[in-house]
Amino acid sequence: MPGFIAKNKKTFSLVFLFTLLFWLVTVQVKAGRLTFMEKPVLAVSGFFERFITGTYNAVESVGQSYAFLVRTHRENERLKTEVEQLKLENSITNELLLENERLRDLLAFKKLQPLNSVTAQVIGRESSPSSRTVTINKGAEDGVSKGMAVITAAGVVGKVQTALPGTAKILLLTDPGSTLAVRVQRNREEGLLEGKLVRCALKYVSYYADIQEGDLLVTSGLDGIYPKGLPVARVVKVTKHEASAFQTVVAEPAVSFSRLEEALVLRK
Amino acid sequence: MKSRVYLLILLLIIPAQASLLSPLSFFGIKPDLSLALIYIIGLLTGPTEGALAGMGLGLVQDVSSASLIGLDGFTRGLFGLCAGVLGGRVLNIASPSNIIFLTVFCLAEGIVISLYIQIFYGNVPFISMLFNLMIPQALYTGLLGTLMLRVLKDKSVTAMLLRRSLQKE
Numbered sequence: 001m002p003g004f005i006a007k008n009k010k011t012f013s014l015v016f017l018f019t020l021l022f023w024l025v026t027v028q029v030k031a032g033r034l035t036f037m038e039k040p041v042l043a044v045s046g047f048f049e050r051f052i053t054g055t056y057n058a059v060e061s062v063g064q065s066y067a068f069l070v071r072t073h074r075e076n077e078r079l080k081t082e083v084e085q086l087k088l089e090n091s092i093t094n095e096l097l098l099e100n101e102r103l104r105d106l107l108a109f110k111k112l113q114p115l116n117s118v119t120a121q122v123i124g125r126e127s128s129p130s131s132r133t134v135t136i137n138k139g140a141e142d143g144v145s146k147g148m149a150v151i152t153a154a155g156v157v158g159k160v161q162t163a164l165p166g167t168a169k170i171l172l173l174t175d176p177g178s179t180l181a182v183r184v185q186r187n188r189e190e191g192l193l194e195g196k197l198v199r200c201a202l203k204y205v206s207y208y209a210d211i212q213e214g215d216l217l218v219t220s221g222l223d224g225i226y227p228k229g230l231p232v233a234r235v236v237k238v239t240k241h242e243a244s245a246f247q248t249v250v251a252e253p254a255v256s257f258s259r260l261e262e263a264l265v266l267r268k
Numbered sequence: 269m270k271s272r273v274y275l276l277i278l279l280l281i282i283p284a285q286a287s288l289l290s291p292l293s294f295f296g297i298k299p300d301l302s303l304a305l306i307y308i309i310g311l312l313t314g315p316t317e318g319a320l321a322g323m324g325l326g327l328v329q330d331v332s333s334a335s336l337i338g339l340d341g342f343t344r345g346l347f348g349l350c351a352g353v354l355g356g357r358v359l360n361i362a363s364p365s366n367i368i369f370l371t372v373f374c375l376a377e378g379i380v381i382s383l384y385i386q387i388f389y390g391n392v393p394f395i396s397m398l399f400n401l402m403i404p405q406a407l408y409t410g411l412l413g414t415l416m417l418r419v420l421k422d423k424s425v426t427a428m429l430l431r432r433s434l435q436k437e
Contacts, residue, residue, distance in 0.1 A: 022342055025336050048280060126332060126333045129300070131334040176385050194391070196392050196393055197401070201391035203391070250393050
């Protein structure tokens with residue numbers, strides 16, 4: 001028997017590791033997610049994310065400058081160069097105008113919401129198949145801490161999962177671990193919104209509750225994290241099953257996470 | 269030396285996936301770089317190393333995201349194991365059929381994850397996920413992985429790695 005084990009050492013090691021991982025997952029289903037290695041790993045990946053983003057932007061900028069120079073050399077005409085320069089400036093100005101517009105929206109929203117907040121930029125989007133998170137460029141040094149709400153002018157983004165000195169990990173609304181107390185804006189029906197990777201689902205909605213497609217869900221303020229009345233998601237599908245006491249409600253988040261660039265973190 | 273290379277890959281792949289691939293996003297769909305990498309490692313080095321690479325990368329991904337620790341490690345480990353088995357028995361490394369295998373593997377992983385979420389959390393919009401996320405991402409990842417293999421083949425890296433493994437044997 002020991003000879004057989006020694007002969008198939010690799011296979012047994014793999015089976016052991018797979019069993020260990022499976023056991024680890026089942027333990028967490030009952031006891032909640034383990035966070036023992038989270039901060040060191042996030043510190044390292046956050047450093048590399050900032051480094052890679054910075055390098056990428058620098059390379060992109062050098063690449064653009066080089067392409068610009070090659071064009072100027074080929075055309076070899078002063079007026080043409082000026083036109084190219086103006087075009088470039090124009091595109092930068094357009095980009096700045098768009099950024100300005102977005103920031104103005106955020107600022108106006110910030111004024112409307114008399115809350116202590118910090119504006120942050122998204123610097124990374126994690127793509128684990130089983131979760132939905134983004135990294136922002138503000139962290140504990142800027143007063144960001146675990147559990148704080150993250151919003152935009154369009155609505156709720158999620159909440160801070162982990163805060164490191166210079167960065168923070170945001171748990172998006174669509175993450176399966178995300179839950180949020182909401183209310184239907186039209187008739188004030190309450191429910192609990194859970195992330196389902198691409199969309200969200202409203203749980204514990206009575207079979208007899210009046211929920212319609214197109215209804216806007218807003219924060220109820222009952223969870224103590226999000227201020228009351230912020231847009232969260234819009235109902236896209238309502239299904240009623242005769243055998244169930246509840247109805248199935250699917251909702252699309254108000255914020256488009258694939259286009260998310262800036263957000264406000266609400267400090268408590 | 270080998271372990272240092274693996275450690276470097278582990279440290280760099282997640283931030284690279286998070287920040288560098290954003291410009292490659294197509295209608296919000298990004299290819300899964302780590303999955304493509306696990307497939308290539310499995311293909312070139314065999315089932316054991318493929319499974320270990322998958323577990324390692326998956327665990328780092330678990331810790332740096334909000335996923336349960338071990339879930340991606342488990343699924344990606346299985347994925348690396350399958351890629352290693354296929355690499356040793358069926359696949360030609362330079363074959364365009366890699367796009368099909370990688371797409372199917374990626375899709376299978378997406379289905380396993382959504383089944384898990386359905387079992388433990390319920391109400392998964394499966395059809396919407398399948399058509400809006402899983403299939404486009406699987407195709408995109410399949411294409412990226414095949415392109416990466418093509419580049420490796422052109423640079424003769426594959427031949428070098430194969431020579432080394434044959435020398436070891």
